[in-house]
Amino acid sequence: MAGEVSALADSWIAVADDAKVNEGVPLAVYPKGVNILLVRVDGVVHAIANKCAHMACPLEGGRLEGYVITCPCHDWSFDVRDGAFTQAGEIVIATYPTKLEDGKIMLSLEGVAL
Numbered sequence: 001m002a003g004e005v006s007a008l009a010d011s012w013i014a015v016a017d018d019a020k021v022n023e024g025v026p027l028a029v030y031p032k033g034v035n036i037l038l039v040r041v042d043g044v045v046h047a048i049a050n051k052c053a054h055m056a057c058p059l060e061g062g063r064l065e066g067y068v069i070t071c072p073c074h075d076w077s078f079d080v081r082d083g084a085f086t087q088a089g090e091i092v093i094a095t096y097p098t099k100l101e102d103g104k105i106m107l108s109l110e111g112v113a114l
């Protein structure tokens with residue numbers, strides 16, 4: 001049992017100081033080499049893949065309006081809460097659970113093939 005608890009705890013990785021993730025300013029992080037974008041909207045930090053579903057452009061230079069980030073390359077847009085492409089919800093980019101712990105934004109890569 002103790003091993004299970006430990007494995008679960010290990011799935012969370014500190015990726016940024018909470019104070020460095022500013023409202024409406026996407027921040028790229030690379031836990032275990034995975035390119036992820038942190039986006040704070042209304043105080044809540046969301047984590048999405050920093051890779052567009054169209055032709056893989058990084059989303060970090062995109063335009064953020066509310067919960068929607070628009071890719072800088074060809075204007076595909078995604079909801080940062082669930083990764084859904086706004087024009088066709090069946091196209092989805094990865095999202096990751098986040099939590100705040102001791103002033104750090106923690107992110108879970110559980111289930112991600114590394």
Ligand code: FES
Binds near residue numbers: 053057071074075
């Ligand atoms: S690569 Fe993002 S819209 Fe084309």
